[in-house]
Amino acid sequence: MAKHREQETDLTLAEATDRIWELAKEIDVCMFVTWDGEYNRARPLSARVFREENAIYFLVNDHSAKNKQLSTYPKVTLAxxxxxHYKYVTISGRASATNDREKITQLWEKTDAAWWDNADDPEIRLITVKPDEGELWDSPGLVVATAKMVFAAMSGTKPNVGDNAKVDL
Known part of the structure; x- marks a missing residue:
């Protein structure tokens, strides 16, 4: 699929793509949004972002509504x-839930012990998201953005309060 650009930024396509992956990894917890056939459903999950694998991983419980939703509606949005710091990223793609014990063990972190006994817990499942597209809103921060908005209001111009870019991943 050809990369496309829909942006209000001076970033190159490659820079915007890099920044999307960077912010997703940096921020960690995202809202994982599925479709249940009637409504979008969102819940916070810790993301394991691996650009080199073109994948974002999540450890989840075996018996959860999201796993069932993914089997019917695999397209998701992560936010x-x-x-x-006025930084926002969304990534959309296809997700699947598996019982890949090797990958679960590889991704296990100490903080996961808050939810499961250890990486061998039979209730853990792996959700893998393969991104199709991403979008970012990357502001220089509250003080700079506010100053730019005040200046724009006083001068009758539109403020440039940061980068916005949408790219295929």
């Missing part, structure tokens, strides 16, 4: 927010 990361760093509201204190």
């Amino acid at each position: 990361w927010v760093d509201s204190s």
Whole structure:
């Protein structure tokens, strides 16, 4: 699929793509959004972002509504927010839930012990998202953005409060 650009930024396509992956990894927890046939359903999940694998991984419980939703509607949207720095990223793609024990063990982190006993817990499942597209809103921060908005309001111009770019991943 050819990369496309829909942006309000001076970033190159490659820079925007890099920044999307970087922010997703940096922010960590995202809202994982599925479709259940009637409504979008969102829940916060810790993302394991691996650009070199073109994949984002999540450890989840075996018996969860999201796993069932993915079997029927595999397209998902992931949304990361760093509201204190005015940075936002969305990535959309196809997701699948598996019982890949080797990958689960590989991804296991100490904080996962809050949910499961260890990486061998039979209730753990792996969701893998293969991204299709991403979008970012990357502001220089509250003080700079506010100053630009005040200046724009006083001068009658439109403020440039950061980068916005949408790319195929």
